[in-house]
Amino acid sequence: MPRRIVVVGGDAAGMSAASTVKRALGDSADVLVLERQPWTSYSACGIPYWIAGDVPTLDDLIARTPDEHRANGIDVRTETVVTGLDLDSGKVTARDADGERSYGYDELVIATGAEPQVPEVPGADAEGIYGVQTLDQGAAVLDALEHDPKHVVVVGSGYIGLEMAEACVRRGLETVVVGRSPQPMTGLDPELGTVVADEMRRDGITVRSSETVTAFETDAHGRLRAAVTDQGTIETDLVILGTGVKARTELAAAAGLSLGVKDALPVDGRGRVDADRHVWAAGDCVESFHRVSRRPTYVPLGTHANKQGVVVGKNLAGHPLAFPGVVGTAMTKVVTLEIALTGLGETDAAEAGFEPVPVTVEATTFAGYMPGVRDMTIRVVADRPSRRLLGAQIVGREGSALRIDSFALALWNEMTVDDLMMTDLGYAPPYSSVWDPVQQAARRAASVL
Amino acid sequence: MPRRIVVVGGDAAGMSAASTVKRALGDSADVLVLERQPWTSYSACGIPYWIAGDVPTLDDLIARTPDEHRANGIDVRTETVVTGLDLDSGKVTARDADGERSYGYDELVIATGAEPQVPEVPGADAEGIYGVQTLDQGAAVLDALEHDPKHVVVVGSGYIGLEMAEACVRRGLETVVVGRSPQPMTGLDPELGTVVADEMRRDGITVRSSETVTAFETDAHGRLRAAVTDQGTIETDLVILGTGVKARTELAAAAGLSLGVKDALPVDGRGRVDADRHVWAAGDCVESFHRVSRRPTYVPLGTHANKQGVVVGKNLAGHPLAFPGVVGTAMTKVVTLEIALTGLGETDAAEAGFEPVPVTVEATTFAGYMPGVRDMTIRVVADRPSRRLLGAQIVGREGSALRIDSFALALWNEMTVDDLMMTDLGYAPPYSSVWDPVQQAARRAASVL
Numbered sequence: 001m002p003r004r005i006v007v008v009g010g011d012a013a014g015m016s017a018a019s020t021v022k023r024a025l026g027d028s029a030d031v032l033v034l035e036r037q038p039w040t041s042y043s044a045c046g047i048p049y050w051i052a053g054d055v056p057t058l059d060d061l062i063a064r065t066p067d068e069h070r071a072n073g074i075d076v077r078t079e080t081v082v083t084g085l086d087l088d089s090g091k092v093t094a095r096d097a098d099g100e101r102s103y104g105y106d107e108l109v110i111a112t113g114a115e116p117q118v119p120e121v122p123g124a125d126a127e128g129i130y131g132v133q134t135l136d137q138g139a140a141v142l143d144a145l146e147h148d149p150k151h152v153v154v155v156g157s158g159y160i161g162l163e164m165a166e167a168c169v170r171r172g173l174e175t176v177v178v179g180r181s182p183q184p185m186t187g188l189d190p191e192l193g194t195v196v197a198d199e200m201r202r203d204g205i206t207v208r209s210s211e212t213v214t215a216f217e218t219d220a221h222g223r224l225r226a227a228v229t230d231q232g233t234i235e236t237d238l239v240i241l242g243t244g245v246k247a248r249t250e251l252a253a254a255a256g257l258s259l260g261v262k263d264a265l266p267v268d269g270r271g272r273v274d275a276d277r278h279v280w281a282a283g284d285c286v287e288s289f290h291r292v293s294r295r296p297t298y299v300p301l302g303t304h305a306n307k308q309g310v311v312v313g314k315n316l317a318g319h320p321l322a323f324p325g326v327v328g329t330a331m332t333k334v335v336t337l338e339i340a341l342t343g344l345g346e347t348d349a350a351e352a353g354f355e356p357v358p359v360t361v362e363a364t365t366f367a368g369y370m371p372g373v374r375d376m377t378i379r380v381v382a383d384r385p386s387r388r389l390l391g392a393q394i395v396g397r398e399g400s401a402l403r404i405d406s407f408a409l410a411l412w413n414e415m416t417v418d419d420l421m422m423t424d425l426g427y428a429p430p431y432s433s434v435w436d437p438v439q440q441a442a443r444r445a446a447s448v449l
Numbered sequence: 450m451p452r453r454i455v456v457v458g459g460d461a462a463g464m465s466a467a468s469t470v471k472r473a474l475g476d477s478a479d480v481l482v483l484e485r486q487p488w489t490s491y492s493a494c495g496i497p498y499w500i501a502g503d504v505p506t507l508d509d510l511i512a513r514t515p516d517e518h519r520a521n522g523i524d525v526r527t528e529t530v531v532t533g534l535d536l537d538s539g540k541v542t543a544r545d546a547d548g549e550r551s552y553g554y555d556e557l558v559i560a561t562g563a564e565p566q567v568p569e570v571p572g573a574d575a576e577g578i579y580g581v582q583t584l585d586q587g588a589a590v591l592d593a594l595e596h597d598p599k600h601v602v603v604v605g606s607g608y609i610g611l612e613m614a615e616a617c618v619r620r621g622l623e624t625v626v627v628g629r630s631p632q633p634m635t636g637l638d639p640e641l642g643t644v645v646a647d648e649m650r651r652d653g654i655t656v657r658s659s660e661t662v663t664a665f666e667t668d669a670h671g672r673l674r675a676a677v678t679d680q681g682t683i684e685t686d687l688v689i690l691g692t693g694v695k696a697r698t699e700l701a702a703a704a705g706l707s708l709g710v711k712d713a714l715p716v717d718g719r720g721r722v723d724a725d726r727h728v729w730a731a732g733d734c735v736e737s738f739h740r741v742s743r744r745p746t747y748v749p750l751g752t753h754a755n756k757q758g759v760v761v762g763k764n765l766a767g768h769p770l771a772f773p774g775v776v777g778t779a780m781t782k783v784v785t786l787e788i789a790l791t792g793l794g795e796t797d798a799a800e801a802g803f804e805p806v807p808v809t810v811e812a813t814t815f816a817g818y819m820p821g822v823r824d825m826t827i828r829v830v831a832d833r834p835s836r837r838l839l840g841a842q843i844v845g846r847e848g849s850a851l852r853i854d855s856f857a858l859a860l861w862n863e864m865t866v867d868d869l870m871m872t873d874l875g876y877a878p879p880y881s882s883v884w885d886p887v888q889q890a891a892r893r894a895a896s897v898l
Contacts, residue, residue, distance in 0.1 A: 012883070046818055046878050060818040159877075291873075302883045303876045324871050331877040340875055369495055369509040399851075404875045405885075406854045412872050413862040422773050423861050424740075426789055426853045427752045428608075428780040429495050434461070434751045436854075 006105035010035030013283025014111030020313025052167035114245035114284035123216030128224030149237030157184035159332035161242025269322035271312035282308035289325035340404035343391030363437035365399035367429035455554035459484030462732025463560030469762025501616035534704035563694035563733035572665030577673030598686030606633035608781035610691025718771035731757035738774035789853035792840025812886035814848035816878035825849035
């Protein structure tokens with residue numbers, strides 16, 4: 001009899017796990033995926049660009065449709081909401097258009113993802129307030145834009161907030177970003193965060209920092225009228241929640257599983273939540289191990305979700321494979337400013353027990369004498385006693401952000417700044433400088449240490 | 450009494466060594482640099498872009514002038530040709546406008562660089578044949594272009610040949626590239642070399658491969674008339690030598706030092722040629738250690754020259770520092786095609802004793818649904834028993850080449866393709882895919898192994 005594998009959630013992690021195990025086991029596995037929405041395997045990260053108009057249609061964001069997965073032998077049930085997990089008897093209860101029923105499993109994969117953090121303030125359920133985590137939320141924002149709003153308040157100044165602010169200002173809306181932190185992109189050290197705030201203002205975005213939304217006001221018809229903060233009232237037609245996400249783990253918690261950092265599910269390297277009861281998890285609902293701080297962390301990103309899904313799928317198929325953790329790499333863009341970071345900032349590094357020494361260098365995207373060269377600022381943090389690189393942050397123009405990969409790989413391999421300075425990175429005048437910007441930063445750090 | 454340090458050669462390696470030791474030792478070192486040309490610290494790599502018209506003037510290619518170095522306390526003598534090294538008595542003989550004289554030293558740094566490989570064929574000294582290694586050669590080509598030539602033959606199809614072919618075709622010349630290898634860029638595996646040749650033809654460049662220049666014909670006035678090959682005669686007004694370079698080590702050999710790979714000087718990790726007699730060397734005249742093949746190699750590149758110069762300077766100042774070797778990273782561009790490689794190709798890997806398994810993947814520069822996305826082809830070679838990455842090659846459109854840095858750092862750290870596949874590289878739709886192209890290639894290799 002084939003093994004019955006039930007996957008809760010059909011986006012990156014869930015479908016990667018399902019596809020990987022099905023490909024490996026074929027007919028000896030029955031793979032059932034239960035997904036709340038009508039879609040599978042889509043790019044949530046692409047939603048801001050869909051709203052901005054860069055991506056023409058919803059379909060462009062779908063990497064693989066339910067039918068394509070079905071053609072690969074996976075039983076995908078969309079618009080099916082899981083309502084309960086019974087881990088002792090090995091059953092999942094779910095509701096679809098035909099009612100509620102339960103599915104028995106030999107192995108359970110929880111890939112329930114994340115949901116927008118909705119501020120718990122009066123009026124938060126008003127019409128006109130949208131998250132941008134799922135395709136239906138994205139479609140709802142696009143519908144709202146059809147009614148030609150003039151003003152938008154983006155709540156939150158992390159990368160989702162920034163990308164949505166760009167989308168809105170490019171669509172001609174008066175755009176206000178309200179963030180609780182003293183500057184946009186809290187992951188950035190203040191010096192670089194200020195550069196981002198200045199850029200956003202130059203792009204016509206109103207940036208309100210250190211400001212907390214306390215309520216949303218509606219008119220007599222229940223329509224959104226204004227966002228109220230601890231510093232004033234901002235009239236608006238539309239609110240977009242760019243407040244980050246939280247792990248969607250209510251089901252897991254209700255089933256008695258314990259939660260970790262930011263309510264995410266702790267898993268071992270192979271993605272096991274509860275080995276005895278055959279429970280696995282992957283994606284935006286799980287904790288990750290941070291290879292620099294050596295602590296569990298919560299980093300909901302498609303890159304990790306895909307890899308974690310593959311890891312669970314391989315292990316389900318009997319091929320041991322480990323997810324080795326993260327170093328905290330992230331990238332984003334505001335209009336023409338590229339932003340990227342990896343590893344630990346100064347404060348986080350100190351909290352993790354390091355002795356961080358920060359240095360900042362100004363560099364150019366390639367040889368300074370070439371046409372089209374652009375500026376970038378790189379800040380790196382190194383550990384004084386070990387001379388190890390601990391983190392790097394980049395803010396710059398076109399051609400800056402991808403440099404973060406070199407820093408990420410240096411962190412991954414626990415390189416010192418001295419080592420990194422001496423590596424053999426590519427050079428030609430249209431691409432880099434004879435001392436690559438990454439190495440300029442490492443060299444400065446080595447010299448300061 | 451201050452230590453007398455004499456540096457032969459005032460470009461990247463020589464001036465890096467001089468500057469580093471002078472900065473560290475100040476008045477306790479007399480640093481004398483003898484340079485054949487009127488310039489110091491210039492970008493030879495920028496010459497093709499100067500000739501193409503991207504870089505306005507010669508001065509733009511000079512990172513630091515002789516006077517700027519003098520202001521830092523370094524005694525720079527330009528237009529001074531070293532004619533002999535006497536290592537036993539610690540003397541250098543040199544000739545300038547005022548005649549010949551000798552300079553005693555406590556420490557000698559040989560940074561004589563490289564020179565174009567001139568084909569040893571009849572007529573090779575004809576007027577109208579130019580190398581492009583030095584600023585005066587670059588200036589000579591620009592002078593020649595003033596006389597409005599119609600045809601150019603570029604001899605050699607390595608990166609200098611390709612960059613010069615681009616410069617010439619962009620200046621409207623009928624451009625023929627003659628290369629001895631079966632395809633341009635011998636470092637590339639044939640599959641990718643073919644892509645380069647096709648691209649060059651599309652750009653209007655005539656590519657003649659597997660063809661060897663046997664002579665240059667001149668007219669009655671000694672002016673170049675044609676390049677003769679083993680396959681025919683190509684009439685031309687101008688010949689550019691893009692045949693690669695050889696280490697300029699005649700002086701060192703004449704002084705009794707033994708030469709290594711391609712006549713380059715063997716040095717230890719600190720840049721010492723002969724520790725007993727206080728002889729050091731750096732830059733395009735020295736061998737490097739290849740960290741993948743574990744063999745000495747010859748890689749004349751500005752990136753290594755700068756680092757090797759710093760290494761020698763630091764050691765001269767009493768601060769131990771090692772040059773850790775190279776992994777063979779190189780990049781170039783032909784019109785809109787980006788080319789990058791690192792590590793070993795299939796043939797070199799087999800020669801070095803590995804069991805190479807090649808895989809090729811087609812990827813895009815970032816998320817496929819975003820506007821402006823471009824194609825790239827990545828070929829990686831991995832070792833079957835150890836699963837280590839051995840090399841990577843990239844050919845693609847704008848945004849492709851810099852990815853080579855991730856592969857270079859993976860090689861540097863001796864990562865397996867399995868490790869590389871699981872690293873935390875940056876992702877956002879305008880920059881990358883959810884599986885980065887680097888990781889797509891690593892993943893394919895892991896699966897094939």
